[in-house]
Each structure stands twice: as structure tokens, then as C-alpha cells.
Amino acid sequence: MATVREATYDLLRALGLTTVFGNPGSTEEPFLQDFPADFHYVHALQEASAVAMADGYAQGTGRPAHVNLHTAPGTGNGMGNLVTAWHNRTPLIVSAGQQTREMLLIEPRLASPRAVELAQPYVKWAHEPARAQDVPAAFMRAYASAVQPPAGPVFLSLPMDDWDRTADPPPQVRTVATRIAPDPDRLRGFADALADARAPVLVLGAAVDRADAWPAAVALAERLAAPVWAAPAPERAVFPERHPHFRGVLPYAIGPLSEALRGHDTVLVVGAPVFRYYPHVPGDYLPGDARLLHVTDDPDEAARAPVGDSLLGDPGLTMTALIEVLPPVGRPAPPPREQPAPPEPGEPPTADALFAALAAAWPADGVLVQESPSNLAALRRRLRVDRPRSYFTMASGGLGFGLPAAVGLALAERDTGRGRPVVAVVGDGSVHYSVQALWTAARLRLPLAVVVPVNQQYAILKAFAELKHTPGVPALDLPGLDVTAVARGYGCAAEVVTSLDALGPALSAALAADRPTVLPVPISTEVPRIL
Numbered sequence: 001m002a003t004v005r006e007a008t009y010d011l012l013r014a015l016g017l018t019t020v021f022g023n024p025g026s027t028e029e030p031f032l033q034d035f036p037a038d039f040h041y042v043h044a045l046q047e048a049s050a051v052a053m054a055d056g057y058a059q060g061t062g063r064p065a066h067v068n069l070h071t072a073p074g075t076g077n078g079m080g081n082l083v084t085a086w087h088n089r090t091p092l093i094v095s096a097g098q099q100t101r102e103m104l105l106i107e108p109r110l111a112s113p114r115a116v117e118l119a120q121p122y123v124k125w126a127h128e129p130a131r132a133q134d135v136p137a138a139f140m141r142a143y144a145s146a147v148q149p150p151a152g153p154v155f156l157s158l159p160m161d162d163w164d165r166t167a168d169p170p171p172q173v174r175t176v177a178t179r180i181a182p183d184p185d186r187l188r189g190f191a192d193a194l195a196d197a198r199a200p201v202l203v204l205g206a207a208v209d210r211a212d213a214w215p216a217a218v219a220l221a222e223r224l225a226a227p228v229w230a231a232p233a234p235e236r237a238v239f240p241e242r243h244p245h246f247r248g249v250l251p252y253a254i255g256p257l258s259e260a261l262r263g264h265d266t267v268l269v270v271g272a273p274v275f276r277y278y279p280h281v282p283g284d285y286l287p288g289d290a291r292l293l294h295v296t297d298d299p300d301e302a303a304r305a306p307v308g309d310s311l312l313g314d315p316g317l318t319m320t321a322l323i324e325v326l327p328p329v330g331r332p333a334p335p336p337r338e339q340p341a342p343p344e345p346g347e348p349p350t351a352d353a354l355f356a357a358l359a360a361a362w363p364a365d366g367v368l369v370q371e372s373p374s375n376l377a378a379l380r381r382r383l384r385v386d387r388p389r390s391y392f393t394m395a396s397g398g399l400g401f402g403l404p405a406a407v408g409l410a411l412a413e414r415d416t417g418r419g420r421p422v423v424a425v426v427g428d429g430s431v432h433y434s435v436q437a438l439w440t441a442a443r444l445r446l447p448l449a450v451v452v453p454v455n456q457q458y459a460i461l462k463a464f465a466e467l468k469h470t471p472g473v474p475a476l477d478l479p480g481l482d483v484t485a486v487a488r489g490y491g492c493a494a495e496v497v498t499s500l501d502a503l504g505p506a507l508s509a510a511l512a513a514d515r516p517t518v519l520p521v522p523i524s525t526e527v528p529r530i531l
Contacts, residue, residue, distance in 0.1 A: 003163065004132050007167035019065065021053050021066070022041065027096075028096075031068070044436070046434070047070060048077050048078050048434055049081075049403075051069075054408060057408035057412045058091055058408075059088070060412025064092065065092055065093070066092075071097045071111070072096075073110075075094075080398050081401055082122050083396045084398055085122075087235070088206075089150055089152055089210065095158055098112055098128065100159060100161040123152070124154050128156070128157035129156075133165065133168040135158060135163075147176060149298070150301070181317050187318065190311055197224075198265050199266070200226045200267075201228075203231050204229070205271040208319075209389060210271075219319075220322060221245045223323055225332060225333050228246050228247060230248065230249040231272030232250045232277070234395075236389075237390060240386045241385050244333065244334070249380055253278070253283075254277055254280070261286065264290055265288075270319060271297075279467060285307045292305075292308030292309070293309055294309065294310045294311065299312060351375040354523055357503045357504070367392070367422045369406040372426060372430060372453055373430070373460040374459035374463060374528055399433045403426050403434050403450065404437035406424035406437075406441075411444060424449070428455065429478055439491060441516040446516055447512065449519065450518045454521060459527050462476055464530060466527065487518035496520050498522070
């Protein structure tokens with residue numbers, strides 16, 4: 001008879017979950033013992049990095065990923081990036097060790113007395129099996145829950161003495177639906193409202209990219225002759241950004257967002273929350289008498305929207321269905337977006353100048369991972385994303401995701417055979433939240449380029465302090481950090497880019513290397529405006 005451990009590994013094989021991200025602990029060793037030769041263990045030095053690497057890998061491969069954490073303390077380490085995976089809608093199966101069942105009553109060292117609650121509310125389902133024999137079936141249910149819309153992480157707490165028990169007959173490997181078609185009658189109502197609109201506008205969110213729905217989005221925008229905005233703080237690029245209909249990213253505060261939509265009577269939001277607001281700048285949710293139509297695959301997202309009528313459906317299926325029933329319109333296409341003026345020269349350069357130089361050197365099929373909050377507006381202004389699945393960041397607003405996620409994405413590019421170059425832009429404050437991910441990238445010999453804008457401060461927090469009139473906040477400067485020395489200590493190549501003319505050659509060399517390269521770039525310390 002097979003053991004629980006053998007039955008579980010057989011199921012993971014059948015589900016294609018042969019890559020495991022983690023940092024091994026004593027409560028996980030019974031699961032990891034005699035690790036199968038056909039599995040790949042991706043070793044992170046800390047659990048937060050393991051979760052974000054798995055997140056990046058799942059987004060890069062388009063399949064769920066498995067991350068194995070230590071019991072309560074290790075799960076706690078991973079929680080920040082588990083929050084991000086929840087908001088990113090990333091299908092992760094998170095398993096964590098638990099103490100031996102025979103000792104749980106007395107709560108010994110490394111017991112997790114309320115393990116299921118620890119991961120909540122940032123998982124779709126959390127479970128500790130009542131019997132050892134239920135472990136394989138729990139993995140099957142976890143997989144089915146993680147991939148169904150809205151996708152997201154799930155959590156299993158697994159006692160360490162379960163693995164050598166005799167297993168029940170193996171669970172049936174099941175397939176589950178991952179797309180929701182819209183209700184036809186409600187879809188017709190949305191189509192009628194759009195057909196009658198005087199000046200419609202599209203607002204698209206990350207679910208459009210997750211659904212591989214860029215072609216449908218372009219076709220719908222052109223059918224409606226409507227401008228297109230990205231929803232506030234998007235974690236993915238949602239539309240070809242050089243397309244003449246594209247307007248940019250909406251501001252993420254109530255009043256300014258409403259003002260940006262002024263002049264439109266119908267707002268169609270597809271694949272985004274309504275809306276991701278922060279900070280609080282009061283105002284009307286919508287301009288004038290505008291009507292909002294919301295397409296989402298998440299009932300909770302629809303329920304919490306402060307305005308609008310909702311339609312549950314996959315973004316791609318819904319937009320395709322709308323195109324089929326919408327008549328042609330007689331209005332002209334919207335005028336092209338105004339292009340930004342060339343960046344001002346200066347020493348050290350501004351963030352705009354840095355990202356203009358990065359855009360000039362950008363590989364045609366490059367993948368961008370971004371975690372530089374104070375420089376985000378400049379980055380999106382200068383570097384336009386024109387290919388699907390080419391831009392990734394954290395939907396949660398929490399730092400520590402970008403660097404390990406880039407490692408996961410670079411590994412996904414290798415494992416899928418696509419080989420697209422991955423470039424991370426991570427601020428000199430953000431980089432230290434999960435800096436140990438560099439070691440994993442070096443061990444995997446990934447040709448990852450990490451561009452670090454160095455302004456020696458938490459500039460985003462200084463900007464918030466100015467907006468909210470909170471002077472005298474401590475600890476907003478970052479003197480004495482040597483990113484180059486840290487990177488070399490983890491086994492990476494590193495080179496300070498002192499001239500923007502040198503950025504292009506340095507980036508090309510980094511993407512051709514057989515290990516990660518960190519490229520710190522000193523920039524101006526000028527604090528940008530939040531809005």
C-alpha cells in the first residue's frame with residue numbers, strides 16, 4: 001500500500017506541480033525526505049521570498065504553483081507576500097508543516113494552534129485535514145479552488161507525522177472550469193447602454209491580461225471609438241500602450257479619478273475593482289450623470305463597488321460577446337494621447353531621464369517587473385508596454401514582492417522555453433525587503449537584470465507626508481546602503497551606472513550573462529508628487 005506521502009507526490013505529478021518553492025524547516029522534512037528526482041525544489045532563504053517567487057512563476061507559466069512553508073513562524077514570514085498573491089489573483093497552493101498530531105493538544109514548540117485562521121482572510125480556502133489519509137484529497141480540492149475564478153491562494157496545514165501513514169485509494173484527478181461566460185440577457189442590456197452612449201470610455205484592469213484578452217480589448221475599443229484607461233494602480237499592463245486610443249493610468253483617488261473621466265456619460269470597467277483608491281481625496285465617484293458598467297469574474301468585487309451595475313463574466317469572453325452584438329458607431333476615433341516632453345537633463349539624472357534611457361535600450365520582448373513606488377509615474381510615462389504578459393507588480397501595495405517575483409518570472413521564462421528577457425526595476429528602499437532572493441537567482445544562474453534607482457530615501461513616503469501635511473516623520477532617509485556590495489555578497493554581478501549612456505550596454509550585457517546582474521543608478525532626490 002502507498003503511503004500518504006507517495007500518494008501526494010503522485011497527485012502533484014498528475015497536476016503538473018513538480019516545482020516546489022520553499023525554505024525547509026523541521027516540520028516540513030518528513031514531506032521533503034527523499035525528494036523525487038523529477039521534482040525541482042527552488043530554495044529561497046526566507047519564506048516571503050518563496051511566496052513571491054511562486055507568485056511570479058505562476059503568473060509567468062499561467063499555471064498554479066506550490067509553495068511549502070514552515071509552520072506558524074514561517075507562514076508568518078510569508079504573510080506579506082501572501083497578501084499580495086491574494087490581491088494579484090495568483091493561484092498558489094500554500095502548504096505548511098504542523099507539529100505531530102499526538103502532541104497538538106499540549107501545544108508544543110512549533111505547533112500552530114490556529115493554523116487555518118493564521119492564513120485567513122488572504123486565502124480562498126484554508127484547511128487542516130482531520131485524518132492523515134485526507135491529505136492527498138485536500139491537495140486536489142486546494143488545486144480546484146485555487147484555479148477557479150476568481151483565482152487565488154489556498155492554504156493547507158499538514159501535521160508532520162501524516163506522511164508515513166498508509167494512504168486511502170488515491171483521489172480522482174479532476175478538471176475544473178476556469179472561465180465564466182456572461183449572462184446573455186444582462187450582456188444585451190450592457191450592449192444597449194453602450195450603443196446609446198454619447199461618449200463612452202473603457203477602463204481596463206489586470207484581469208484582461210490574465211485572460212489573454214488584449215485582442216478583444218483592442219477590438220472593443222475600436223468598435224466603440226472609445227478612449228481606454230488602465231484602472232488605478234494596475235498590477236499588469238492591460239492594453240497596448242502605444243495604441244492611439246490609450247490614455248494612461250487613472251489616478252487612484254476619488255476626486256482626481258472622477259475628474260479624469262469628465263465628459264464621458266458611460267464608463268465600462270472590465271477586469272478591475274471599482275476602484276483601487278488611495279489616498280483619500282474626496283469627490284464624486286463619477287462625473288455628472290455618468291453611468292458605470294462593471295464586468296468582473298469576482299462577485300465580491302462587484303458587491304463592494306460604490307457605484308455601477310455589474311455583469312459577472314470572464315473579461316475575454318464578455319468583451320468578445322459585446323463586440324458581436326454592438327452595432328458600428330458613427331463617432332470619430334479619439335485624438336491621440338499627448339506625448340510627454342523630453343526629460344530635463346541633470347546630474348544626477350531625474351527618474352524620467354533614467355526611464356527614457358531604459359526605454360531606448362528596452363528589448364522588444366522584454367518583461368518588466370516593477371517595485372519602485374516613488375518613480376512609478378515616471379516609469380509608466382517613459383516606458384510603454386505593448387505586449388501582453390509583459391508587466392508585473394504588486395496589487396496589494398506591499399513591498400518585498402518585486403525582486404523575488406522577478407526571479408520566479410525569469411525561471412518561468414526558462415522552464416517554458418520562451419526565454420524572454422526579464423528586467424526588474426526595484427527602488428533602493430524596496431530592494432532590501434526581500435534582498436535574499438538574489439541568492440536564489442544566482443544559484444539558478446538566471447540572466448536577470450535588476451535596475452535599482454538610488455535616491456537614498458523613501459521618497460514615496462515623503463510625498464505622502466507632503467500631501468497629508470504630516471511633517472517630521474522619522475526614518476525616511478536611507479544613508480549608508482551599498483547595493484553593489486550586497487549583490488556581490490549573494491553571488492550576483494553588480495555595476496554602478498554613473499552615466500545614462502552606459503545603461504544600454506550594461507543592460508545588454510546583463511541579459512546575456514549566466515547570472516543575475518544588479519545595476520544601481522543614482523538619481524535625483526527630488527520628491528515626486530503623489531497625484
